[in-house]
Amino acid sequence: MAFLPHCSAPPLTGRRAPYVKENPMLTLLRAAALVLPLVAVAACHNEGPAERAGKSLDNAGQSVKDAIDPPGPAEKAGRAIDRTVN
Numbered sequence: 001m002a003f004l005p006h007c008s009a010p011p012l013t014g015r016r017a018p019y020v021k022e023n024p025m026l027t028l029l030r031a032a033a034l035v036l037p038l039v040a041v042a043a044c045h046n047e048g049p050a051e052r053a054g055k056s057l058d059n060a061g062q063s064v065k066d067a068i069d070p071p072g073p074a075e076k077a078g079r080a081i082d083r084t085v086n
Contacts, residue, residue: 071079
C-alpha cells in the first residue's frame with residue numbers, strides 16, 4: 001500500500017502560494033493603528049473661548065468648595081502639580 005499524506009500540501013517547486021483573502025478585522029486594526037496617532041496629533045490645539053469659560057466655571061466651583069471644606073497640604077500639593085502639568 002502506498003503512503004498517503006494527511007494533508008495535501010503543494011509540492012515545494014518554487015511556485016507561489018495561492019492567494020489568501022485577508023481578514024477584514026485585521027485590515028481595520030492596521031488602518032486604526034496608522035490613523036489614531038495622526039488624530040491624536042491633530043487634536044492638539046489652542047484652547048478657545050468656550051474652554052476658557054469652562055475653566056473659569058471649574059475654578060469658581062472649586063473656590064466655593066474650598067470655602068466650605070478647606071484642602072489639606074497633600075491636596076494643595078496635588079493641585080499645584082496639576083496646574084504645572086496642564
